[in-house]
Amino acid sequence: MQIRLLVGAVTMLMMPVAGTAQSIAGSDPHPAVHLYAAEEYGIDPTAVTFTKDVAPILQRSCQECHRVDGGAPMPLTTFQEVRPWARSIKQRTAIRDRMGAMPPFYVEKDLGILEFKDDPSLSDEELATIQAWVDNGAPQGDPADMPPPLVFAKSDEWTIGEPDLVLRSREMVVPAIGPDRWGDIGLVPTGLTEDRYVKAVEVREFNDISDDAASGTVGGRYVFHHMTYSSGVLNEEGTGIVGDTRTRWPIHEVGRNADIFPEKFGTLLQANSALHLGASHIHSNGIQETTAHLEFGFIFHPKGYEPEYGNRAPVRLGNGTDIDVIPGRSGQEFHAFSVLEQHTKIVAFEPHLHAPGTRMCLEAIWGANHFTLSCVGYDHNWVRQYVYEDDAAPLLPKGTIMHVIGFLDTTAANENVADNRNWAGGGRRSVANMFIDLGYSVELTEEQFQTEMAERRAAMTSRNDYDVGCPLCWAPVLPEESTTTDGGAQP
16 A cells, blocks of 8 residues: 655644544445345335335436436436336445445445535435345336426526526637646636625536537536636736635536535625636547536625624645656555644535545544544546535534545556556646545634534533534533633633
Protein backbone atom coordinates (compact mmCIF):
# COMPACT_ATOMS: atom_id res chain seq x y z
CA MET A 1 0.00 0.00 0.00
CA GLN A 2 1.36 3.41 -0.97
CA ILE A 3 0.74 6.18 1.58
CA ARG A 4 1.46 9.82 0.84
CA LEU A 5 1.28 12.29 3.76
CA LEU A 6 0.46 15.87 2.80
CA VAL A 7 1.31 18.15 5.71
CA GLY A 8 0.37 21.81 5.97
CA ALA A 9 2.14 24.55 7.86
CA VAL A 10 0.87 23.44 11.28
CA THR A 11 3.57 21.17 12.72
CA MET A 12 1.33 19.92 15.53
CA LEU A 13 -0.46 17.81 12.92
CA MET A 14 2.36 15.30 13.14
CA MET A 15 1.55 14.44 16.76
CA PRO A 16 0.66 10.78 17.38
CA VAL A 17 -2.95 9.73 17.76
CA ALA A 18 -3.88 7.86 20.93
CA GLY A 19 -4.25 4.10 20.82
CA THR A 20 -7.99 4.43 21.41
CA ALA A 21 -8.50 5.73 17.87
CA GLN A 22 -11.67 4.40 16.26
CA SER A 23 -10.84 5.03 12.61
CA ILE A 24 -11.13 2.07 10.24
CA ALA A 25 -10.91 4.18 7.10
CA GLY A 26 -7.51 2.87 6.10
CA SER A 27 -8.44 -0.78 6.25
CA ASP A 28 -11.36 -0.58 3.78
CA PRO A 29 -12.91 -3.93 4.79
CA HIS A 30 -15.97 -3.64 2.58
CA PRO A 31 -17.06 -6.40 0.19
CA ALA A 32 -17.21 -6.02 -3.58
CA VAL A 33 -20.96 -6.74 -3.47
CA HIS A 34 -23.49 -6.69 -0.65
CA LEU A 35 -25.68 -9.80 -0.67
CA TYR A 36 -28.46 -10.46 1.85
CA ALA A 37 -30.83 -13.36 2.56
CA ALA A 38 -34.49 -12.35 2.35
CA GLU A 39 -35.38 -14.71 5.22
CA GLU A 40 -33.30 -12.61 7.62
CA TYR A 41 -35.84 -9.82 7.13
CA GLY A 42 -38.93 -11.99 7.44
CA ILE A 43 -39.41 -12.04 3.65
CA ASP A 44 -40.59 -15.16 1.81
CA PRO A 45 -38.30 -15.06 -1.25
CA THR A 46 -40.76 -17.03 -3.37
CA ALA A 47 -43.49 -14.44 -2.76
CA VAL A 48 -41.54 -11.36 -3.92
CA THR A 49 -42.98 -9.81 -7.10
CA PHE A 50 -42.27 -6.79 -9.25
CA THR A 51 -45.63 -5.08 -8.83
CA LYS A 52 -45.89 -5.45 -5.06
CA ASP A 53 -42.29 -5.28 -3.86
CA VAL A 54 -39.80 -4.08 -6.49
CA ALA A 55 -41.70 -1.31 -8.29
CA PRO A 56 -41.96 0.87 -5.11
CA ILE A 57 -38.18 0.62 -4.64
CA LEU A 58 -37.54 1.69 -8.23
CA GLN A 59 -39.97 4.58 -7.88
CA ARG A 60 -38.19 5.91 -4.80
CA SER A 61 -34.60 5.42 -5.85
CA CYS A 62 -34.27 4.92 -9.62
CA GLN A 63 -36.99 6.46 -11.75
CA GLU A 64 -35.93 10.06 -11.24
CA CYS A 65 -33.27 9.27 -13.86
CA HIS A 66 -34.46 5.97 -15.36
CA ARG A 67 -37.57 7.20 -17.19
CA VAL A 68 -38.53 8.63 -20.54
CA ASP A 69 -36.89 12.06 -20.79
CA GLY A 70 -34.63 11.22 -17.85
CA GLY A 71 -30.86 11.34 -17.67
CA ALA A 72 -30.30 7.57 -17.65
CA PRO A 73 -29.93 5.39 -20.77
CA MET A 74 -33.05 3.24 -20.21
CA PRO A 75 -36.45 3.72 -18.50
CA LEU A 76 -37.35 1.47 -15.55
CA THR A 77 -40.99 2.38 -14.98
CA THR A 78 -42.91 -0.72 -16.13
CA PHE A 79 -42.40 -4.46 -15.78
CA GLN A 80 -41.81 -4.78 -19.52
CA GLU A 81 -39.03 -2.16 -19.32
CA VAL A 82 -37.43 -3.61 -16.20
CA ARG A 83 -37.54 -7.37 -16.81
CA PRO A 84 -34.69 -7.50 -19.40
CA TRP A 85 -32.42 -5.65 -16.95
CA ALA A 86 -33.27 -7.72 -13.83
CA ARG A 87 -29.88 -9.40 -13.34
CA SER A 88 -28.04 -6.18 -14.10
CA ILE A 89 -30.17 -4.36 -11.53
CA LYS A 90 -29.31 -7.00 -8.92
CA GLN A 91 -25.60 -6.67 -9.66
CA ARG A 92 -25.40 -2.88 -9.84
CA THR A 93 -27.44 -2.27 -6.69
CA ALA A 94 -25.42 -4.88 -4.77
CA ILE A 95 -22.21 -2.93 -5.46
CA ARG A 96 -23.84 -0.26 -3.27
CA ASP A 97 -20.91 1.92 -2.19
CA ARG A 98 -18.35 1.67 -4.98
CA MET A 99 -17.72 2.84 -8.51
CA GLY A 100 -20.48 1.59 -10.81
CA ALA A 101 -23.13 1.23 -8.10
CA MET A 102 -26.74 2.21 -8.67
CA PRO A 103 -28.24 4.40 -7.42
CA PRO A 104 -25.06 6.52 -7.49
CA PHE A 105 -24.99 7.42 -3.79
CA TYR A 106 -21.90 5.72 -2.40
CA VAL A 107 -22.16 6.14 1.38
CA GLU A 108 -20.73 3.22 3.34
CA LYS A 109 -23.47 2.20 5.74
CA ASP A 110 -21.47 0.48 8.47
CA LEU A 111 -19.62 3.44 9.97
CA GLY A 112 -19.93 7.14 10.65
CA ILE A 113 -22.92 9.41 10.12
CA LEU A 114 -25.67 7.93 7.96
CA GLU A 115 -28.30 10.69 7.91
CA PHE A 116 -28.18 12.62 4.61
CA LYS A 117 -30.65 14.75 2.69
CA ASP A 118 -32.05 13.43 -0.61
CA ASP A 119 -30.61 9.97 0.04
CA PRO A 120 -31.80 7.51 -2.65
CA SER A 121 -29.64 4.61 -1.46
CA LEU A 122 -31.18 1.21 -0.73
CA SER A 123 -31.51 -0.39 2.69
CA ASP A 124 -30.28 -3.89 3.41
CA GLU A 125 -33.88 -5.09 3.29
CA GLU A 126 -34.47 -3.46 -0.09
CA LEU A 127 -31.34 -5.11 -1.49
CA ALA A 128 -32.51 -8.45 -0.10
CA THR A 129 -35.89 -7.92 -1.79
CA ILE A 130 -34.37 -7.21 -5.21
CA GLN A 131 -31.95 -10.12 -4.91
CA ALA A 132 -34.74 -12.56 -3.93
CA TRP A 133 -36.91 -11.34 -6.82
CA VAL A 134 -34.18 -11.87 -9.40
CA ASP A 135 -33.06 -15.22 -7.99
CA ASN A 136 -36.68 -16.43 -8.13
CA GLY A 137 -37.05 -15.63 -11.83
CA ALA A 138 -38.17 -11.97 -11.58
CA PRO A 139 -41.96 -12.62 -11.59
CA GLN A 140 -44.35 -9.81 -12.45
CA GLY A 141 -47.04 -10.50 -9.83
CA ASP A 142 -50.59 -9.17 -9.74
CA PRO A 143 -50.97 -6.03 -11.92
CA ALA A 144 -53.46 -4.73 -9.34
CA ASP A 145 -50.55 -4.41 -6.86
CA MET A 146 -48.70 -1.95 -9.10
CA PRO A 147 -48.39 1.49 -7.48
CA PRO A 148 -49.68 4.48 -9.47
CA PRO A 149 -47.05 5.87 -11.85
CA LEU A 150 -45.09 8.87 -10.66
CA VAL A 151 -45.39 12.25 -12.35
CA PHE A 152 -42.01 13.84 -12.98
CA ALA A 153 -40.96 17.32 -13.87
CA LYS A 154 -40.01 17.73 -17.52
CA SER A 155 -36.34 17.78 -18.36
CA ASP A 156 -36.43 21.53 -18.96
CA GLU A 157 -37.96 22.28 -15.55
CA TRP A 158 -35.98 23.30 -12.50
CA THR A 159 -36.00 20.86 -9.57
CA ILE A 160 -35.84 23.76 -7.07
CA GLY A 161 -38.92 25.44 -8.55
CA GLU A 162 -39.03 28.50 -10.76
CA PRO A 163 -35.88 30.56 -10.01
CA ASP A 164 -35.96 34.24 -9.13
CA LEU A 165 -32.86 34.78 -11.26
CA VAL A 166 -31.39 32.75 -14.12
CA LEU A 167 -27.89 33.48 -15.42
CA ARG A 168 -26.37 31.92 -18.52
CA SER A 169 -22.76 31.17 -19.41
CA ARG A 170 -21.36 31.78 -22.87
CA GLU A 171 -21.70 29.00 -25.44
CA MET A 172 -18.86 26.51 -25.69
CA VAL A 173 -18.23 24.51 -28.88
CA VAL A 174 -16.59 21.17 -28.07
CA PRO A 175 -15.18 18.83 -30.76
CA ALA A 176 -16.42 15.24 -30.88
CA ILE A 177 -12.94 13.97 -30.01
CA GLY A 178 -10.26 16.01 -28.29
CA PRO A 179 -8.35 16.57 -25.06
CA ASP A 180 -10.05 17.83 -21.91
CA ARG A 181 -10.26 21.61 -21.66
CA TRP A 182 -9.85 23.32 -18.32
CA GLY A 183 -10.00 27.07 -17.87
CA ASP A 184 -11.76 30.35 -17.23
CA ILE A 185 -14.82 31.08 -19.39
CA GLY A 186 -15.47 34.56 -18.12
CA LEU A 187 -17.85 36.73 -16.13
CA VAL A 188 -21.65 36.68 -16.06
CA PRO A 189 -23.09 39.92 -14.60
CA THR A 190 -26.04 39.32 -12.26
CA GLY A 191 -27.78 42.64 -12.95
CA LEU A 192 -28.74 42.91 -9.25
CA THR A 193 -29.24 46.39 -7.86
CA GLU A 194 -29.44 45.23 -4.23
CA ASP A 195 -27.90 42.51 -2.11
CA ARG A 196 -29.90 39.26 -1.94
CA TYR A 197 -29.40 36.13 0.13
CA VAL A 198 -29.73 32.88 -1.81
CA LYS A 199 -31.87 30.03 -0.49
CA ALA A 200 -31.17 27.56 -3.31
CA VAL A 201 -29.10 27.31 -6.46
CA GLU A 202 -29.23 24.81 -9.32
CA VAL A 203 -26.88 24.53 -12.30
CA ARG A 204 -27.91 22.77 -15.50
CA GLU A 205 -26.22 22.08 -18.80
CA PHE A 206 -28.07 22.70 -22.07
CA ASN A 207 -26.59 21.24 -25.25
CA ASP A 208 -27.53 20.06 -28.74
CA ILE A 209 -26.96 16.34 -28.12
CA SER A 210 -30.08 14.48 -29.22
CA ASP A 211 -31.43 11.66 -27.06
CA ASP A 212 -30.98 9.05 -29.77
CA ALA A 213 -27.38 10.13 -30.41
CA ALA A 214 -26.23 10.00 -26.80
CA SER A 215 -24.23 7.03 -25.59
CA GLY A 216 -25.17 4.87 -22.63
CA THR A 217 -22.95 6.84 -20.26
CA VAL A 218 -23.35 10.15 -18.46
CA GLY A 219 -20.27 11.45 -20.26
CA GLY A 220 -22.04 10.94 -23.57
CA ARG A 221 -24.88 13.27 -22.59
CA TYR A 222 -22.91 16.20 -21.20
CA VAL A 223 -19.67 18.00 -21.99
CA PHE A 224 -19.25 20.05 -18.77
CA HIS A 225 -17.76 17.63 -16.25
CA HIS A 226 -17.63 20.31 -13.56
CA MET A 227 -17.53 24.04 -13.00
CA THR A 228 -15.97 25.79 -10.02
CA TYR A 229 -17.33 29.31 -9.76
CA SER A 230 -17.54 32.28 -7.43
CA SER A 231 -19.22 35.68 -7.34
CA GLY A 232 -18.30 39.17 -6.25
CA VAL A 233 -18.70 42.88 -6.88
CA LEU A 234 -17.57 44.06 -10.31
CA ASN A 235 -14.78 46.60 -10.51
CA GLU A 236 -15.43 50.02 -12.05
CA GLU A 237 -14.44 48.80 -15.52
CA GLY A 238 -16.69 45.74 -15.26
CA THR A 239 -13.76 43.52 -16.17
CA GLY A 240 -13.06 41.72 -12.91
CA ILE A 241 -14.11 40.98 -9.33
CA VAL A 242 -13.04 43.18 -6.43
CA GLY A 243 -10.87 40.76 -4.49
CA ASP A 244 -12.24 41.02 -0.94
CA THR A 245 -15.88 40.68 -2.08
CA ARG A 246 -15.55 37.19 -3.55
CA THR A 247 -17.93 34.38 -2.47
CA ARG A 248 -17.30 30.75 -3.40
CA TRP A 249 -20.35 28.70 -4.47
CA PRO A 250 -20.79 24.92 -4.35
CA ILE A 251 -19.29 23.32 -7.40
CA HIS A 252 -21.37 22.10 -10.34
CA GLU A 253 -20.51 18.50 -11.32
CA VAL A 254 -21.98 15.76 -13.50
CA GLY A 255 -24.79 13.99 -11.65
CA ARG A 256 -24.85 16.45 -8.78
CA ASN A 257 -28.08 17.62 -7.16
CA ALA A 258 -29.16 21.21 -6.60
CA ASP A 259 -28.06 23.06 -3.46
CA ILE A 260 -30.77 24.00 -0.96
CA PHE A 261 -29.06 25.78 1.91
CA PRO A 262 -30.08 25.34 5.57
CA GLU A 263 -32.64 27.92 6.73
CA LYS A 264 -30.14 29.50 9.13
CA PHE A 265 -27.52 29.89 6.42
CA GLY A 266 -27.85 32.15 3.38
CA THR A 267 -25.21 32.83 0.73
CA LEU A 268 -24.92 36.44 -0.38
CA LEU A 269 -25.24 37.48 -4.01
CA GLN A 270 -24.30 41.14 -4.02
CA ALA A 271 -25.53 44.19 -5.88
CA ASN A 272 -23.48 45.05 -8.98
CA SER A 273 -21.98 41.57 -8.90
CA ALA A 274 -21.07 38.90 -11.41
CA LEU A 275 -20.45 35.19 -11.44
CA HIS A 276 -16.87 34.32 -12.26
CA LEU A 277 -16.76 30.99 -14.11
CA GLY A 278 -13.13 30.54 -13.29
CA ALA A 279 -12.58 26.80 -13.57
CA SER A 280 -14.55 24.92 -16.20
CA HIS A 281 -13.67 21.31 -16.96
CA ILE A 282 -15.00 20.37 -20.41
CA HIS A 283 -14.56 17.09 -22.28
CA SER A 284 -15.46 15.70 -25.69
CA ASN A 285 -18.31 13.20 -25.66
CA GLY A 286 -17.02 10.99 -28.48
CA ILE A 287 -20.26 11.37 -30.46
CA GLN A 288 -20.51 14.74 -32.15
CA GLU A 289 -19.33 18.31 -32.10
CA THR A 290 -21.41 19.84 -29.32
CA THR A 291 -22.52 23.34 -28.48
CA ALA A 292 -23.34 23.72 -24.79
CA HIS A 293 -23.83 26.27 -22.03
CA LEU A 294 -24.66 26.29 -18.33
CA GLU A 295 -27.60 28.01 -16.68
CA PHE A 296 -27.53 29.03 -13.02
CA GLY A 297 -30.91 29.28 -11.28
CA PHE A 298 -31.12 31.15 -7.95
CA ILE A 299 -34.01 31.28 -5.47
CA PHE A 300 -33.73 34.11 -2.96
CA HIS A 301 -34.72 34.39 0.65
CA PRO A 302 -37.37 37.09 1.20
CA LYS A 303 -36.13 40.68 1.26
CA GLY A 304 -35.02 41.59 4.74
CA TYR A 305 -33.83 38.08 5.55
CA GLU A 306 -30.64 37.95 7.62
CA PRO A 307 -28.88 34.59 8.11
CA GLU A 308 -28.34 33.42 11.66
CA TYR A 309 -25.03 31.86 10.59
CA GLY A 310 -23.24 34.44 8.54
CA ASN A 311 -19.75 33.13 7.89
CA ARG A 312 -18.86 30.22 5.73
CA ALA A 313 -15.95 28.37 7.33
CA PRO A 314 -12.70 28.65 5.34
CA VAL A 315 -12.04 24.89 5.58
CA ARG A 316 -10.41 23.42 2.48
CA LEU A 317 -9.15 19.87 2.83
CA GLY A 318 -6.92 18.11 0.36
CA ASN A 319 -4.38 18.89 -2.31
CA GLY A 320 -4.79 19.83 -5.95
CA THR A 321 -1.16 20.33 -6.91
CA ASP A 322 1.49 18.32 -5.04
CA ILE A 323 0.41 14.74 -5.79
CA ASP A 324 2.53 11.68 -6.63
CA VAL A 325 0.40 8.87 -8.13
CA ILE A 326 2.22 5.63 -8.96
CA PRO A 327 1.13 3.79 -12.13
CA GLY A 328 -0.34 0.29 -12.01
CA ARG A 329 -0.95 0.20 -8.28
CA SER A 330 -4.09 -0.15 -6.16
CA GLY A 331 -4.56 0.86 -2.54
CA GLN A 332 -2.74 4.19 -2.84
CA GLU A 333 -3.66 6.61 -0.05
CA PHE A 334 -3.38 10.37 0.29
CA HIS A 335 -3.81 12.18 3.61
CA ALA A 336 -4.34 15.83 4.46
CA PHE A 337 -5.01 17.64 7.73
CA SER A 338 -6.37 21.00 8.84
CA VAL A 339 -7.11 22.55 12.25
CA LEU A 340 -10.46 24.27 12.83
CA GLU A 341 -9.91 27.80 14.07
CA GLN A 342 -13.58 28.31 15.03
CA HIS A 343 -16.47 26.13 16.15
CA THR A 344 -17.77 24.62 12.92
CA LYS A 345 -20.85 22.85 11.58
CA ILE A 346 -20.08 20.77 8.50
CA VAL A 347 -23.00 21.08 6.09
CA ALA A 348 -21.80 18.87 3.23
CA PHE A 349 -19.06 16.41 2.31
CA GLU A 350 -18.09 16.33 -1.37
CA PRO A 351 -15.17 14.16 -2.43
CA HIS A 352 -13.40 15.31 -5.57
CA LEU A 353 -10.73 13.07 -7.03
CA HIS A 354 -9.96 12.32 -10.66
CA ALA A 355 -10.07 9.17 -12.78
CA PRO A 356 -7.99 6.98 -10.40
CA GLY A 357 -10.12 7.92 -7.37
CA THR A 358 -12.15 5.16 -5.71
CA ARG A 359 -12.99 6.33 -2.17
CA MET A 360 -12.70 9.20 0.33
CA CYS A 361 -13.12 9.37 4.10
CA LEU A 362 -13.58 12.35 6.42
CA GLU A 363 -12.39 12.12 10.01
CA ALA A 364 -12.21 14.35 13.08
CA ILE A 365 -9.54 14.16 15.77
CA TRP A 366 -10.43 15.71 19.13
CA GLY A 367 -8.12 15.01 22.05
CA ALA A 368 -7.64 11.24 22.27
CA ASN A 369 -10.65 10.57 20.03
CA HIS A 370 -10.24 9.85 16.32
CA PHE A 371 -13.61 9.42 14.67
CA THR A 372 -14.58 8.52 11.13
CA LEU A 373 -17.42 10.88 10.19
CA SER A 374 -18.12 9.53 6.71
CA CYS A 375 -16.64 7.22 4.08
CA VAL A 376 -17.98 7.13 0.54
CA GLY A 377 -17.01 5.48 -2.70
CA TYR A 378 -16.04 7.64 -5.66
CA ASP A 379 -16.76 7.42 -9.38
CA HIS A 380 -15.42 10.19 -11.60
CA ASN A 381 -18.28 9.55 -14.02
CA TRP A 382 -20.87 10.54 -11.43
CA VAL A 383 -19.68 12.93 -8.74
CA ARG A 384 -21.94 13.40 -5.72
CA GLN A 385 -22.34 15.83 -2.86
CA TYR A 386 -23.47 14.41 0.49
CA VAL A 387 -25.50 16.93 2.52
CA TYR A 388 -25.95 15.99 6.15
CA GLU A 389 -29.35 16.20 7.78
CA ASP A 390 -29.44 19.34 9.94
CA ASP A 391 -29.65 17.38 13.20
CA ALA A 392 -26.85 14.99 12.20
CA ALA A 393 -24.30 17.36 10.64
CA PRO A 394 -20.94 17.30 12.47
CA LEU A 395 -20.67 19.91 15.25
CA LEU A 396 -16.96 20.29 15.89
CA PRO A 397 -15.19 22.53 18.42
CA LYS A 398 -12.35 24.81 17.45
CA GLY A 399 -9.07 22.98 17.71
CA THR A 400 -10.46 19.85 16.06
CA ILE A 401 -8.03 18.35 13.55
CA MET A 402 -9.81 17.48 10.31
CA HIS A 403 -8.38 14.53 8.42
CA VAL A 404 -9.31 13.56 4.87
CA ILE A 405 -8.11 10.35 3.19
CA GLY A 406 -8.28 9.70 -0.53
CA PHE A 407 -7.94 6.24 -2.10
CA LEU A 408 -6.67 5.70 -5.65
CA ASP A 409 -6.38 2.72 -8.00
CA THR A 410 -4.27 2.93 -11.15
CA THR A 411 -4.49 -0.74 -12.09
CA ALA A 412 -6.35 -2.12 -15.11
CA ALA A 413 -9.23 -2.93 -12.75
CA ASN A 414 -10.11 0.78 -12.71
CA GLU A 415 -11.78 1.36 -16.07
CA ASN A 416 -11.79 5.14 -15.58
CA VAL A 417 -8.00 5.34 -16.01
CA ALA A 418 -7.12 5.93 -19.67
CA ASP A 419 -3.59 4.49 -19.44
CA ASN A 420 -2.51 2.87 -16.18
CA ARG A 421 1.16 2.72 -17.23
CA ASN A 422 1.77 6.43 -16.66
CA TRP A 423 2.85 8.25 -13.53
CA ALA A 424 0.65 11.28 -12.85
CA GLY A 425 0.90 14.35 -10.68
CA GLY A 426 -1.56 17.05 -9.77
CA GLY A 427 -3.51 18.79 -12.47
CA ARG A 428 -6.91 19.98 -13.63
CA ARG A 429 -7.61 17.44 -16.39
CA SER A 430 -9.03 14.00 -15.61
CA VAL A 431 -5.82 12.33 -16.77
CA ALA A 432 -4.02 14.23 -14.00
CA ASN A 433 -5.00 14.03 -10.34
CA MET A 434 -6.69 15.93 -7.56
CA PHE A 435 -7.58 15.14 -3.96
CA ILE A 436 -9.99 17.67 -2.41
CA ASP A 437 -13.10 17.79 -0.23
CA LEU A 438 -15.32 20.38 -1.91
CA GLY A 439 -17.99 20.29 0.80
CA TYR A 440 -18.81 23.36 2.83
CA SER A 441 -19.19 24.38 6.47
CA VAL A 442 -20.34 27.33 8.57
CA GLU A 443 -18.65 28.95 11.54
CA LEU A 444 -20.53 29.09 14.85
CA THR A 445 -20.19 31.52 17.73
CA GLU A 446 -19.83 30.04 21.21
CA GLU A 447 -23.52 30.72 21.87
CA GLN A 448 -24.59 29.10 18.60
CA PHE A 449 -22.35 26.10 19.26
CA GLN A 450 -23.78 25.56 22.74
CA THR A 451 -27.35 25.95 21.45
CA GLU A 452 -26.82 23.40 18.68
CA MET A 453 -25.29 20.91 21.13
CA ALA A 454 -28.15 21.42 23.60
CA GLU A 455 -30.63 20.56 20.83
CA ARG A 456 -28.67 17.37 20.05
CA ARG A 457 -28.62 16.34 23.73
CA ALA A 458 -32.36 16.91 24.04
CA ALA A 459 -32.93 14.41 21.22
CA MET A 460 -30.89 11.71 22.96
CA THR A 461 -32.65 9.31 25.33
CA SER A 462 -29.71 8.82 27.69
CA ARG A 463 -25.96 9.12 28.02
CA ASN A 464 -25.74 5.75 26.33
CA ASP A 465 -26.62 7.55 23.11
CA TYR A 466 -23.56 8.89 21.34
CA ASP A 467 -23.33 11.27 18.42
CA VAL A 468 -20.12 10.56 16.51
CA GLY A 469 -20.31 14.01 14.92
CA CYS A 470 -20.60 15.85 18.23
CA PRO A 471 -17.63 14.98 20.46
CA LEU A 472 -18.58 17.55 23.14
CA CYS A 473 -22.33 16.94 23.23
CA TRP A 474 -22.12 15.21 26.62
CA ALA A 475 -19.32 17.39 27.99
CA PRO A 476 -20.33 19.39 31.08
CA VAL A 477 -21.21 23.01 30.38
CA LEU A 478 -18.68 25.19 32.20
CA PRO A 479 -20.01 28.06 34.33
CA GLU A 480 -19.02 31.59 33.45
CA GLU A 481 -15.61 32.57 34.72
CA SER A 482 -15.48 34.67 37.88
CA THR A 483 -12.69 37.10 38.75
CA THR A 484 -10.61 36.39 41.85
CA THR A 485 -9.11 39.04 44.14
CA ASP A 486 -5.63 38.55 42.68
CA GLY A 487 -6.84 39.27 39.16
CA GLY A 488 -6.83 35.66 38.04
CA ALA A 489 -9.82 33.67 36.83
CA GLN A 490 -11.29 30.44 38.13
CA PRO A 491 -14.17 28.28 36.94
